[in-house]
Structures are given as C-alpha cells and as structure tokens.
Amino acid sequence: MEYLPLHRCKVHKWQAFIHRAHAFIHTAALLSIFYYRLSSPFLPAALPWLLVSVSEIFLSFLWLSSAAFTWRPVTRTVFPERLPPGNELPGIDVFVCTADPKREPALGVMNTVLSVMALDYPPEKLSVYLSDDAGASATRRSLRETWWFARTWVRFCREFRVRSTCPEAFLSDPLAGTDAGAEFLEETERIKSEYEKFKEQLRVIGESKEMDMNAQNHSSSVEIIGEGSFDAANGSKDDMPLVVYVSREKRPLHSHHFKAGALNVLLRVSGMLSNSPYILVLDCDMYSNDPSSARQAMCFHLDPAISSSLAFVQFPQKFHNLSSNDIYTSALASIFEVKWRGMDGLRGPIMSGTCFYIKRRALYNGANIIKKGMDISDLKDCFGHSNEFTSSLTRSSHRNSVRGNTEWTNTLLKETHFVASCGYEKDAQWGKDIGFMYNSVVEDYSTGFMLHCRGWISVFCNPNRAAFLGSTTTNLNDTLIQGTRWNSGLLDCFLSRFCPLIYGLPRLPLLECLCYTHLASQPLYCLPAWCLATVPQICLLIGLPIYPKASSPWFIIYSFAFISPLAKYLWDVLITGGTIQTWWNEWRMWMIKSITAYFYGSLDAILKLCGIRKANFIPTCKVVDDEQMRRYRDGIFDFQASSSLFLVPLVALVILNMVSLTWGIAKLIVVGGWNEFSGQIFLSFFILLVNYPLVEGMTFRKDKGGISLHMTLLSALYALVFVIFSVAFCYVY
Template sequence: MEPLPLHLCKPYKLSSILNRLYSLIHVTALTSLIYYRVSSLASTPLASLPAQLLVFALELLLSLLWLLNQAYLWNPVSRRVFPERLPENEQNLPAIDVFICTADPKKEPPLEVMNTVLSAMALDYPSKKLHVYLSDDAGSALTLLALRQACAFASSWLPFCRRFGIKTRCPKVYFSNLNDDHCFTRSVEYEKERVNIKRKYELFKEHIRIAEEEKSSATDKINPSIVEVIIDKSDDEVRANQVEMPLLVYVSREKRPPHPHHFKAGALNCLLRVSSILSNSPYILVLDCDMYCNDPTSAKQAMCFHLDPKLSPSLAFVQFPQKFHNISSNDIYDSQLRTIFQVRWPSMDGIQGPMLSGTFFYMKREVLYGKFSQKGLHHLKESFGPSNELIISLQRSNQRKTIDNGTLSSTLQQEAQFLASDNYEKNTLWGKQIGYLYKSLIEDYFTGFILHCKEWESVFCNPSRSAFLGSATSSLNDTLVQGTRCNCGLLEVTFSKCSPPLYGLSRMPFLQTMCYSYYALQPFYSLPLWCLASVPQLCLINGISLYPKVSSPWFVIFSSIFLCSLLKHLVDVLVTGGSVQTWCNEQRIWMIKSLTCYTYGTIDAILKCFGMKQPCFSPTNKVSDDEQAKLHQLGKFNFQIPTKFLAPLVSLSHFEYDCFYWRNY
C-alpha cells in the first residue's frame, strides 16, 4: 500500500477555460485592429503619417505585453499540504538554515529585526535541525548587542511557545491586538506565564531602547568581517532547564570601498559560505528583516514538497506569498501585490513554478552550487575559492560543528571570517554561476530565472493561514523608490546576454518564457503611456485623425479592446476578494508607476549599460511614522515626494487640462 501523499495539486479548470476564451476573443479583436492600421496606411495623408506610425508601433508594443501576460492565466492551480503525514520522528527531518538580512539600523530598527529573528528561532521544528543567521551589512554594534539580548529573551520565549502551542510566535505581534491566540480559552497557569513572559519582553525592549540611546547607529563604509555564535551567557537557565535553542550566528561581512559588495545578493552568498562550514543544512529559508514567521508550521509545510520522492529531485524551492500586516482597507498603493500572488504565481505554478520572490522561500542548497560541486579539487577551488573547509562541506550534508560555550575554535573562527572577507570571491564563480547572481539589482528574479533555465522546478504554497507577514510600504515615495529599483533591475537582465525572451526560449517551457519575458519588458509600459497621453491630444488640436469615427464599425474594435481589458481586470479583482475600489486603486497606481518608476527605471538601466551610473541600493525606511501611517490608513496620498517623481505627474496633468481647454475654447 502506497503512503498517503504529502500534498495535492488541484487545477482551476473553469477559470482556465474562461481565461482562454477571453484570450481568444481579445486576440481576434487585436488582429482586426492591426488589419485596420495596416490597410489605412495607404490612404493616410503624408502630414499625419508619422503620428499614425508612432501610434501603431505603440499599439503593437501594448499588444505584445498583453499577449505575454496571458501566460499567467493559462493554467492556474492550487496546492494543499499535509504536514501531519511527515515522519513521526522529527529528528529524521532535514536541517534548515535561516538567512535574515539587515543593512541599516537607522531605516531598519533593531527591535523589529530581533522580532523577526525570534519568530524564526521559534519555528515548529527540531531545535538541533534549525540554524538562524543574521547578516548585518552595516556592521553595527547596536545590532550585535540587540541580537545578544534577543538570545537571552529566547531562552524564555521558546519554551513558552512550545509549552502552550502558541501560533503567533513573533513577540511584538503576540502582545498586540493582532494576535489571534487570545481567542482561545487558556488555563490559569498560562495566564500566569503570559504575564511573566510579557514582563521579560518589556525588559528586553527596554534594554534595546537604552542601547539605541547609548550607542551610535551610524555605520562605517569600511567594515571588518565578524562572525560570532550568540549564546546567552547572562544566566544558566538554558543549561539548567535544558532548553533546546537553535544555533544563532551573527555575520557582518567585510566591506571596503571601492570593492563592490553586490548588496543583498552579496550578503546571501556570504551567509551561504559561512553557514556551509558551521551547519551546512540542505535547505535554506530566506527572510527580510521586517518580515516575520506568522505560522510556525511553515517549515513542515515546505518539507511536504521537498520530501516528496517524485517531486524532490527536480524541486529547487518552495515559494510562499508575500503578505503584509499593515495593509489598509483602502490600499491606495497596491501594497498587497494582489495581481502577483493571487493571479500570476498560481498560474505559473501550473507550468514550471513561480518566480523567486526575494523572501519567504525554502530553497535546496545544492541548486545554488550547480554541477560545480561534482568536479575535481582543482576545479572546485577555482569555482568556490581557496577555503578547504568550504570544499569539504560540498561533499557532506548537515554536519553541525561542535561549539563549546558559544565559542568557535580559533581555526574555525579564522576560516569563517576568511569566507566573509571582501576579496574571497575574487577570481571565483560566486555571483556569476554559483550562489545568488549579481548581474541585477533584483537578484531573486535573475537567480530564479537561471534556475528554471537549468530545468529546476518550483512550487507555490499559499496556505489559509499566512505563513509569513511583512511590513508593506505605506508612502508614495517608498513605493516609487522601490518600483524604480525593481524596474531598473529587470532591464539589467533584459539587456544582458541572459535576456529572458531569447535565452529562455530554448531552455524552459514556452509559457514559462512568456511569463519571464513579460516582467523583462514591463518597464517599457512607460513608452506607450507617455506617448498616448500626449500624441493623440496634440493631433486632435491640429485636426489630425488617428482613430475611426464613432459612426464607423471599426470604432467598435478600438472601444471593445479598451473596455474588455478593464472588465477583465475588474473580474480578476472581484474573484480574488477585492472590490471596485481596489480595482480603481490598482488602475491609478499602475498609471502613476508607469509615468515615474517605470520611466526612471528604464533610464537608470540604460545609463548603467553605458557605464554612466553606478549601481546603488537604498533600503526602504522601516521606521514607523505615525502621521504617514494615519494618511495611509485613511486612504490619502502623501505627495511629499522628490521633484523627479512629482514633476511627471503634475506636468502631464497640466498638459491634459491645457489640451482640453485649447480644444474647447
């Protein structure tokens, strides 16, 4: 008798049929539009020919982007997992290394980072199989001190969570009104312990607050490499009560300008190397510093896929959706990313799997090493660098080093710091063919694309209880800055030799190539939006006709394409639990992004191609701003943004008004 499956995959057949029917109708309309444009060129007056050709070219570009977008609707599926069917002996579960990255204590408050660390340490997984690494690119003494304090608090927090089966294991959320654990009736003993643990948490917060006042959060441009195993040395509670704690390691890699450090991808590769000689777990969980574990069973949910004997050999990573705890009822900035995680990723899951999404994924370590780990010693050192310990780790899995009283041996300490040095990657394949790739500011998109090109698969796991929750951008400025960076990164890949429309065509399924190509070309939405918001208006003022008259049968084609696109978007929003207001918000923010961050992302990518601009990465501000948060919750825009973002919006609005006034008066 075959064992029960660890997971099930269910296709959305009705949704797939309706989406394909819509695509067929829309393609027919687009074909008619193209026929009209081509057939009318011969009778077009010479004076209006340039405008006609420009508009036709832009309509072709929009048609191409629309066509690529249809791949996301072709074969949507949903998955269900059964963690209770995993091996009864939890010690047989594979080990997991958790990577958490922070870069600036001014923008990423240490208390928020520590809450993420504590939630990861408290995952419902064997402690000896769990190892948590914090990468501090700022090399901040404040962050290191906060991590030590977090470790001390964890010696009380972890037993409390395990003993009472707490679901919300991020302390900040647990002690807030957002916690759903309060819905259950608890014993007197629980209430007593809760009061005690809350007192300790308040003391923990106070220690960090005092440290923030005493220690400077300023960061140096030159950081030495620091690797420290964190253990609570303040008391003997861990040893006396035999509290099992995951391995907790602080890593600050060496940074010396002008040597490139490759931002988050460089930090992840550093953690990949250091962890390989300390724990070397076969699986990796990556978290952003402001995104905590909301469901402690997420690791076991991911293992339902990774331990499936049929799926595991080809499975690279399990991607969970990005969800946020601070989304307002009127999400004016589309911070929930509804289209990506409720429409596109489920459909990609029915092809080869969703794209790597930066955070909330459980990845198999070996996929980042590729076939290089199977070569001879000479080739290994050329590829992975000169570290003997790292080379040895490639041939074994999860041999956790013995650490006495939280202290590494001098040899292991030196080796770990060597792996975190700024020149270790020199003349190696790190960031080129090994680890997280460096060619783009968005290492997740590029790394995931290459993995799929190597025939690895991924799955999308979207359980009813959010596995992770993060902090969404709550200001227009942060939204546009983040969007500019992402679109610049997309075009960096598009302009490279690994351009998805060309490189992926022969290396992955055609529909998967279409999905990657859509994002690769997404920044070019700025071109038709800018031109179609200005050229037809100028032509109207000058008496140049670009479109058929309302009385013409061809006008039905143009109007139906426009209305059907809007209607399809509205249906998608309503089906995924949104409202008409959500639809309006998404339409508005898409136009704002097209005029600003799509435009500036394109310009930045072109300048970088010609060496006229250096790569830069500035973390979005995670420090809470009460006034800004209030505006966000009220659904009001905060237009306190840089002139470069405000100018296009104001200029185009003024231009539209002037054209309307000129034509009518």
C-alpha cells in the first residue's frame, strides 16, 4: 500500500533568495562602515567616537546573528484525516501551570482546563494535570467544581462538535462556526445556565478565606479529581479524561526552580499515574481554541519520516485580547511569524514556554541509558529514589492502574507525594540532564537548546485557525516587567557555560547556533541603544561631528545601513500578514524595550552572576483594569501605572533629543553646519518621531494615562545632570 505522508513541508525559495541577497548586500555595507571607522582619524574627543564605533560593532553582530532566522523559511501543512483510528493513537498528558490565584483568577485557569478536557481526542487517552504552585486550597476546590461542570460541557462539545471548547469564549459568540439547529440552541441555553452557576461557585470560593495561603511554604498534595465513567468500549459521551490536581512541596530553604521545577514534578507524577508518551504544556491563561490541535501535532510525531528525531511540535502563542492597533506589540508577531518560521527550516524553532506537544522520552535524557539495560539502582542515580517512578520508565502508558482499584490508587498517591517533595531531586539529575532545565528562569529556551544540542529536532505548526489563545499584556508597565524577566533569563544563558557560541557551536549547525545566540544576546541591544540615543546628541550640543559629512560618499553608506534593516523588516512584516502600522509599532517598542527592559534585564543578570541578587519570577497579572483596557483598545499609551524605573529614563532621553534637535536646527539657521551635523540632527528627529507617544504624553495629554508633571520634571533634572557630566567628560577625554 502506498505511504501517504502525514504532513508536507514547503520551502519558500524566492523569499529565501531575497533574504540571502539582502544579507550579503547589508554585510558589505557594514564592512564598509568598519573600514571607514578604522581608516578615519579620531576626532578631538576620542571617547564619543569610540563609543559610537563600539555600538556599531554590537549592532552589526546582533544583526548578523538575526539574519540566520530568515535563511530558509518554510511552512507546513498537516493531514489529520490520515492518522490511524482513535484506539491506535498514543496517550497525551496535558500540563497546565498556575502560580498565584490572586494574579491568575480561577475562572480563567478553569476555562483553560475545560478547553483541553474537550480536545478532539479519545478521552481514555487524555489526562489533564493542573499544577498549583501556590498550594491554594481554593484552587483545588475550584478544580473539583470544574470537573462536575465538565461532565456537561465535554459531552456538549463532542455532541455538537464545538470548535471553541473554552466556555467563556464559546458563550461570547455561541453561533460562530456551528450549525445552529433547534436542539443546539436549546442545549446552549442549558449550558449558559449551568455555566453561570459554575461561575458563581468559583466566585464564592475565591472570596473565601481559603485564598489566604503561603505560596512559598506548604506540603505536597496530589488528588485525582472526580470519578467519571472511563469505559471507552461503550463509546459513551460521558467519558471523561483523567484530571489530577498537583501541588508540589515548597519550603523557604529549598530552591524550587520556578516553572521548570513545577513541570518536572508534573513529569514524575504523571509518569506514575498515566505515563503518556506525549505531553502538551500550557500556561493557565492559554486555552484551546481548536480541539484538533492534538491530532495536528500527532501528524508530526507519528510521521515515520521525522518521528524518531522529533522532540516537540511548537504552536504559536496567539491572544484573544489584542486591540486592532496593538500598540505594545503584544502579539509577538516578529517572533512567531518571522523568526520561528525561519528556524523551522533549520533544526526547528526554540521552545516557547507554552503551546507545545513534546515527547516524554526527549525529556528523559536517560532513555538511551535505559535501553542499555541499567538496573533500577542505576536509574535511581539519575531519576531519584522512587521505586514506582523508576519502574514506570520502562513501561508504556498505564492509566488503567488508577481506575477501580481504590487501595492501589491510594498507595500510588502516597508515592506521588514523595516525588513531589522538595528534597526528592537531591543527588539526581533533574534540571541538569533530565526534564526541564534549571540554569535560567527561561526554562523553555534552556530546555529547547539542550534538546537541539542532543540531536533532536522540532517543528513549527501554524494553522489558519489559532490552536491556542491566551491573555497578553495590555499596558506598558506589565509589558516591560515581562520583558525584563525574559531578557534577564536570556542573558543568564548567554553568560553561562551553556552560551550558544561556546557550548552550542560544536553541537549545532551554524545557522541554528546563530539563532540561539541572537536570542540569548538580545538584551545587549541596550548598549548601542543607550549610546546612540545620547552620544550623538551630546556631541551635537557641543559641536562635535561623529558621522561623515552629507557631501561625502561615506554618508550614502551610512544612510543605506540605516534604511536597509528598516526596509527589510517592513517586507518581513508585510509578507507575513502585518501592516505598516504593525512595523512602526514594532520599531517603537524595540526602542522602548532596549532602553528599559533590555537594560534592566541585563543588569539583573549581571547582579545574579556576581551573587548580589537572587533569581525571582513574578507572574504577569491576568486581572483586567477596565480603564487601562479602554485606552489600549483606543490605541492610546497608558503611562499611569508605569513604574518610574521605566518612565524616567525614557522621558529623560526624549527630553535630551528634543533639546539637541532644537539646538541643532537653531545652530544651522544661525551659523550653518548642515554638511557636518545632518546625520546627528536626523537621528534625534527619528528618535522623537518614533517615540511621539512619549512626547504627547508629557506635553499635550491631560488625561490620567498621561505622564505627570512631576515625572517630567524629575526626568528633565536627570537629563540635565547627564548632559553636564557628559559634556565635562567629553572635554576631558
């Protein structure tokens, strides 16, 4: 019988040609600039010249590494109708992680759980694990209520083939994509009524005293929720996936390794209860928007052409609460639509923290050792001292063991408490060679990097209908806090022994290594960003030219090097479905993040490296502020809740560029000098143009979301002090 592939990969050759041609041309321009800097004599003030030259080197390195992302862009198509029948499909364990019931409301978390319970997949092959890192009894009670509502909801989704299996999303538009017959409408009304009761139950639980908990000091807890009908043989629509509540032990004196530690506990607990060969990892706010995502992922995992070397299938993160303008670029379009699509043509995209189906065996780096016949005692040196867990390493899926045998289930649950204890990983290889990696708070980057270094590949699946939808940041402060955390973790990796340029180069193809290098070194954009937003402006104020004259041929080279990446990225945005407004917003937020999130992330990473500061992780708040959301949807920047740590440097730099631009233009009018200072004047103008919302926020806006007079005056004072010291420093050196 002819073999029919389960997926198809298409290489976009003409796009690759344009990307490569641009890379060679832009590289030639950069080499010309280096020649100019080396062949030109230093100016009277050598320090500004040197700082700008070093900034150009940093930007060139970061640009060169970023060019690898677009070297071989591909897209993939899946054929789920060619999969084997349901009884032959492998099991899937779903991991949902939550850490703080106050910042991550229970209703959103439970909607995510409900959405994956209704996946279009055999229920007897599906197990859902909720990790509650806060150990909140309110979350456990909410999950119990969720299981009872799910008996109605899951049956409804299967009977009417509902595509949006998140109740909140479905009930906001119940007729979307569904044949609205009389029976469907009647059942929908019943679901609405049941859902309102369910929401009320969660509200009551949330307002109870059980919300008070000690998130950093509590015992482990594992509970199998509900007792559904698991008889798949009769095809009953009341069949329910296995649902398990897991809260690992946390103590103040034991490192808990943030999300990676929670995921590794889920790996062990699920290994004992269901041991499915594939795992779906989701953040608590990232609900299933397409119940067929599991079957789409299996089109890759079960394809004989790539199955043996495939570690994970990454779906893009997409969001339901984006505005049409997306002023904070929270859609992450440049990551998924450009970078991940390009990496898919190499060894595969980087693991992105959520929305991926991963092979359990890939996380058990000891799997190759197991094949060599290690006995249980040897396995314990790697995997810890649980007899039940280590024996599960050589068994296939065994979910039946937790059904109908109360005594055995109770014994097994006691053992799960042991593997969820904070001391279980002592002297084992968890977080080092096994499971999710512990060397950074960005466990997704570290884990994906190690998997690729070990020879595994990954693929990027980006279907027309978003497989998962989540909640993203909708105000500037949360966006920058999130960016600071991410960039701190990325620079941790770059400064560690797992630096992609050192550890990865012998183990990865060059282009894949450059992609990892670019992401890990991305926080270093703060250095040229700060330098180019201040040094040319200071030099303009004191009359020092640092760029070629406008009449010089070298000025054309500089102009091309400036316009080239802007035009190239505009093309990238347009061919992936974006707009000119998207491109402009991306550049603005890149500047803002470079000055703030990249800078503070780099500082945090360096302090941790020096032992001055400990790693921390604060979940992004999922509670919606109506006033902030209104401004976001109207495309208006909200500076009200922004920390002074973020606003002061941004406003100070805007004021500095306003002063330098005004001074430069006035000087041109009075004494001339356009030929010498045109580059510096244009740079100040461009910075102000891109950051116009900041200018507007401190001058024209009078609403609560604007920049206060106090913040503006404080920033002006900092800018003045900076200018005085900088001018004095320039004259000395």
